[in-house]
Amino acid sequence: MKTENFRELLSKYIEGRATPAEIDLIEKWYNSHPDDELPGILAEGDYEDRIREEIYKAVKPYWYRTPVRRLSLVVIPYAAAVILLFSICIGVWRKLSLAERSPFLSYSTPGGKLKRLVLPDSSVVWLNAASKLRVSRDFPEQKVREIYLDEGEAFFDVTGDAVRPFIVHSGGIATRVLGTSFNIKAYKELPEVKITVSSGRVKVSHENTALAILEHDRQIIYNKRSRKFRVQGQESDLSSAWRDGRIFLRNADFSELAMALKNAYGIELTTSSPAIYSYAFNVRINTSRSVETTMSIIASIHQNHFRRKENVIELY
Known part of the structure; x- marks a missing residue:
């Protein structure tokens, strides 16, 4: 210089x-x-x-x-x-x-952006948009590897360690593994937490109460309000396809649709129609398409229309 x-x-x-x-x-x-x-x-x-x-x-x-x-x-x-x-x-x-200093290292992503992290144990974490993750500064020395998904969605590819379990805390839900890959979707705006396993096995608990043990292509959906849950089959590749710019929604309500569009394009989706709030949406969002093309597809599902003003889109 x-x-x-x-x-x-x-x-x-x-x-x-x-x-x-x-x-x-x-x-x-x-x-x-x-x-x-x-x-x-x-x-x-x-x-x-x-x-x-x-x-x-x-x-x-x-x-x-x-x-x-x-x-x-x-x-x-x-x-x-x-x-x-x-x-x-x-x-x-x-x-x-x-x-x-805080005892944690914090990572976050804005709307429309993804982030890939490599932890000290070589485990890999992909953070979806609008997500927040905390990792303890003494993570390498921990007998139990614990991290905190405070907001949003993340995919974990965990390095196996038979003597050091790996636990992800997402609200009151704890997901415990030894070595596996899985996806956690836990946005505060959404009423449900979804955990989907791609490989290996995970144990899911809520406040020290075991809920389920999941294996490949199994998913648990936990309702935060009712505290009820269900376990079902789910293609794990679809749950984590957001890493490649593809989002698959199945029977999604309006709030989940709005969250997906915010993550994909950084836009806000609104509606004043009670009927639209009651709809279920089955759609594939591909970020290689323009937001206008994607909205045209979404509007056609229930014969609706949309209008855009800057970064706000109204579905009516």
């Missing part, structure tokens, strides 16, 4: 004007250095503000007192000193903040 560009970038960071991309660039540089190379402890106080203030005081006089024609020769040593000061201060601030 050229000296003048570095000067401007650092100035923007110090003054709190840096963009997320510029902050990320500085953070990536910082993260290339091990924490144990960053010494020292500051007195208690507002660490981040103090760091900004001290760096600014140290650098500002040289920026404005240096003759323009000698800038490239004079700024370089001060730039190097500022980098060192910056790394030490930020490192200390991070160390002091360590005790206040």
Whole structure:
């Protein structure tokens, strides 16, 4: 990076004007250095503000007192000193903040976006859109591998470990496995939690009460309001096809349809028709199609119409 560009970038960071991309660039540089190379402890106080203030005081006089024609020769040593000061201060601030950090690592996805995660035990998790997942920071040392699907849908491909069970908590539902692959759909807006097994076996419980043991192509549907459940056959490939941009809905109510469209396209589906709320929808959504094409298919199921205003679509 050229000296003048570095000067401007650092100035923007110090003054709190840096963009997320510029902050990320500085953070990536910082993260290339091990924490144990960053010494020292500051007195208690507002660490981040103090760091900004001290760096600014140290650098500002040289920026404005240096003759323009000698800038490239004079700024370089001060730039190097500022980098060192910056790394030490930020490192200390991070160390002091360590005790206040959450015991969990959190992952989330916005509407219309998916995310693939690889856990420390090599298990793989695919997060569907509008989903939130927490993993304990001490996951590698846990005797029981526990993670939390706080919102949304995820597919898990769990690495086998005979002595370390793997448990996914989704609301009051706990899904326990040793090594298998399965899908959990647990959006807060939906009345039901659905767990579908692709391979192996899982044990599903609610508040320490065993509900069912599922094997390949079996699904449990748990109603959060009534606390009743049913177990049925279900093609597991269809339940997790959202990873490839395909969503299969079978006898879905309006709320599940709206959630699927939000996940696929990031749009909001509404209706003011009581009749539409009572309909069941059987449809395949493919994100390679435009939202207008998909809505035309959906509207034709019960001879309805739709209109769109920005990111809101009304079915009537």
